[in-house]
Amino acid sequence: MLKIQEIRELIKLIDQSSIDEFTYENEGAKLLLKKSAPEAVYSHAAPAAAEAPVQQAAPVQAAQQSAGQEAPKAEEKPAAESVQDENLVKITSPMVGTFYAASSPETGNYVELGSKVKNDTVVCIVEAMKLFNEIEAETKGEIVEILAENGQLVEYGQPLFLVKPE
Template identity: 40%
Template sequence: MKFEQVLQLVDAVSVSSLTEFKYEEGGVKISMKKAAEGTVDLTAVPSGRPEPAVRTEKEPAVPAAETEVKEAAPAGSSAEEEAGQTVTSPLVGTFYAAPAEDSAPYVKVGDWVEKGQVLAIVEAMKLMNEIESEFSGEVVKILAENGMAVEYGQPLFVIR
């Protein structure tokens, strides 16, 4: 992961209401925790090693670039009210219900989905990440809107 990408991650975590973020790729683990004063605790650990290779504590938060993104509804606001299993966002990014603007959404309320079926896309750091169903069943609720910013662990779908 390049330094600029790490800065983008720090920026994304800084402007979100997340308190903790973990990421693993290519033998490197990155763990970020927000401190009370809006600072970020950043730890990078190569996989398989118990001790951090790089540890920077209380890095100042990087100022957020102004963007035009819809804000997410508070996590868990209506997911617990619905009966069923919840599919959550595995990362921070922008939620897209369809593969392209002029395409039909991957799923709609009432559709039957199988485990492993693509439900949506979350764009993070210019990468499109497919969100697959963890369960088979009927989509009873879609909790995110197209183009909305989503956070790690935020409920996206309720499947019964």
């Protein structure tokens, strides 16, 4: 039977490869790993993020109004930004690890604001368990926002960059 660490390593290897589906059977146990198309991940990520702040904002405003407090005007601004973000593509972290904008402190960042990227353009590195994984844009466009700080711990699925598609 596979250990959790071995399964995690298999997930990383498959994620970095061109394999779409992997099946492993041993001693009656079966492990099936499938990749979803990157386009589907990106097209669904923006609307879900846009809906979340709106759903959370309403109870906060209602609670403040019932307590006799005026709702802050700042709540309206993220909703306007969320509408704008729907046209942007998010490049997300495929794993938990440490975000690095460059391959070493002496070299320049892979991308900056305004950088043009293609599907195979490396945009950053995510280091996990002493393995440095190059993250590719997987979309074509222009970097309009960098959402992670150099050396920051990032989660699986966390947005790292916003790209204006071409």
